[in-house]
Amino acid sequence: MDQRRGGRVNHTIQRELGSLIEELSDPRLSPMTSVTSVDVNRDLSMAKVHVSVLGTEQEREDTLEALRSAATRLRMELSQRIVIRKMPRLSFYSDDTMQTGADMDQLIDRVMSEDSRRFADRDGS
Template sequence: MRKNSIKNTRINAEVQKELSNIIRGEIKDPRIHPMTSVMAVEVAPDLKTCKAFISVLGSEESKQSTIKGLKSAEGYIRRQLAKNLNLRNTPEIRFILDESIEYGVNMSRLIDDVIEHDHSKGTESEDGEKQDTAETEDEE
């Protein structure tokens, strides 16, 4: 089975769905932050291992404690996956902290700040803007 085959894609989606249901509804560990989501799952083609990319909305401390809580509950999560999914092998799960959403929000905020700075700079020097447009009209 190739890594990007349709079967592997379906297994990834199914494991992601079940994993998020288990984390959201069945685990009662206080270390796991309530705003935890499973961003992506990559199951190996031989179904032996699985990488689960986890995103946590909160402080750095809550992120680390959530990953520790998930690692300690890995046996329970794997057992529930085996019960809910009919797979030949139940993969061994590795939880990886995914900070791509936080990175994207931060970049968006920086872009907004630059746009706002440019806009405020443009309103301060309206004479300069008029002069620029006059110069471009002369060139045409």
């Protein structure tokens, strides 16, 4: 599989999986779940699916558990939506970049707020 075709396959699976995951009714799934990337290997046997879950560590773990238990069903539904020589097995991994970014934003906001208070206290004395 050439690199351009591989990119199209990755993107197509990512897009379709995103909508399939939204349709799942597992209570363990966080509503703040998104498929951030998909990496299909050359022989189309495996797809590493990276998902981002905004929330607590427990919510991330629960969501990954729910996705892993639904992997076979998701693969079957994908095969009905995508015409591909061989539908890869899906393995789900946590992508913490969005959560890390959100945590960094909170940290920056807190530091700026503390600095503002410190300067206000200094100016007021």
